[in-house]
Amino acid sequence: MKQFIPLLISLLASCSNQSNENASESAEKPVIKPDSSYVWTKILDSADWKKNYNFQMFSNRDTLWTFHPDGNWFSTNGTNWTKSQLPNSIYNLAFLDYVQFNETILGLGHFEGNIEQFTFKPEIYKTSDFKNWVTISSLSNIPKRFFYHPFVFDNKIWIIGGEDKQTKYSDIWNSPDGINWTKQKENLPFGKRGGSQIVFLNGKLYLLENDVWSSTDGLNWQKVTDEIVKGEQIFGYSTQVFDNKIWLLGCNRNGQFSSQVLFSSDGKNWLTQNAPWLPRGGIASTVYKNKIYITGGKYGGTPNHPNFRYDNDVWTLEKKLFFSGLP
Structure with missing residues (x-):
């Protein structure tokens, strides 16, 4: 039995040295961790x-679109673009917006002219094939104003504020189809404003201008920050x-x-x-x-x-x- 003791000690020492070497080798290898950056x-x-x-630009049905005053272009890679036969229905895109709704694009009104002298038509246009516009209403009751940015929430199109030649507004309207509009609330806590941007993130709507407000239902708003x-x-x-x-x-x-x-x-x-x-x-x-x-x-x-x-x-x-x- 005694003759095996030196051999056992030698084996244990060898294992210990190998373990230490492996540990040392492992310690020398860099630990790889990802670091994210926006480029x-x-x-x-x-x-x-x-x-x-x-x-405006849109992403619709795996295609990138540019809706420009001179017409509309599309691309699947952002580099090679093709001009569509679809024209500009709104006309003056500095005053009114298109909105993406249920995989279609709606044109909310028709605006010609400038802030001093203009013609506004409450016509609502819709394209599903991105080749032709269909006028789905010539006399909608969309508010006759501009400088607002429509957004989609709770399966409806919404408008907050905006302005006309006389004043800005502090109200909320929405529509299930872009044609029939209902005022949901007025005298909102953030006051009269035009040009506010509205986005949806983590269960909340955010209204952004110089300040920021948030809402979970589109009707009741809380201030997030003054600036x-x-x-x-x-x-x-x-x-x-x-x-x-x-x-x-x-x-x-x-x-x-x-x-x-x-x-x-x-x-x-x-x-x-x-x-x-x-x-x-x-x-x-x-x-x-x-x-x-x-x-x-x-x-x-x-x-x-x-x-x-x-x-x-x-x-x-x-x-x-x-x-x-x-x-």
Whole structure:
């Protein structure tokens, strides 16, 4: 028996040394953990549509669409675009919006002219094939106003506020079909306003202007914050929900458009990202295949830049994962 004891001790020592070597080798290997970052990529210097601002982009049926004053273009990759035979039904897209509803696009009204002299028709247009518009109502009771952004919630189309030649409004309307509209509430706590952006995130609607309000039913609203950026007036941006965050694209901050992007997961606490594209406002944007797409925009009208610059480049924002070794 004694003759096996040295052999046993030797084997145990060998196992111990091998274990220590394996542990040492394991300790020397870097631990790989993902670190996320948001990356902008320019995919087109100049798209097929004319440089302009205050038009729209949509993602519908696995296709990317640009709804432009001069017509509508579509693409499946964001790089190669085809002009559709579908025309612009609304006409002046600086005053009224299209809205995506149940895989169709509705044009809510027809606006010709400018704020001083214009013609408004309460006509409602609908396209299902993205080739032709069907006028589904020539005399809808849609509120005769502009500078609002319709949104879809609870299987209805909603309008909050907006303005006409005389005043701004502080009311809420909705419609199950875009034709028949019902006023649901007025004298809202955030007061009269036009141009507010409304998005849906984590069971809440967020109404964004310079301040932020939230609601779970579209009717009762609570203030989230008085200012998105303390001490600054923020406006003129396009809004998207991406990666469980609200994104503000093309902000005018204290009268100066910049290329800074603001984003937040709760509407109260905001972070800033410096984007590589030229400063602008009135951007067209949408989320398509896990990326934010932007195009268009306008910059200028300030003492330093009295002339306006318009854009038609196309950019994407995506979340990328980078792996790095940790000590």
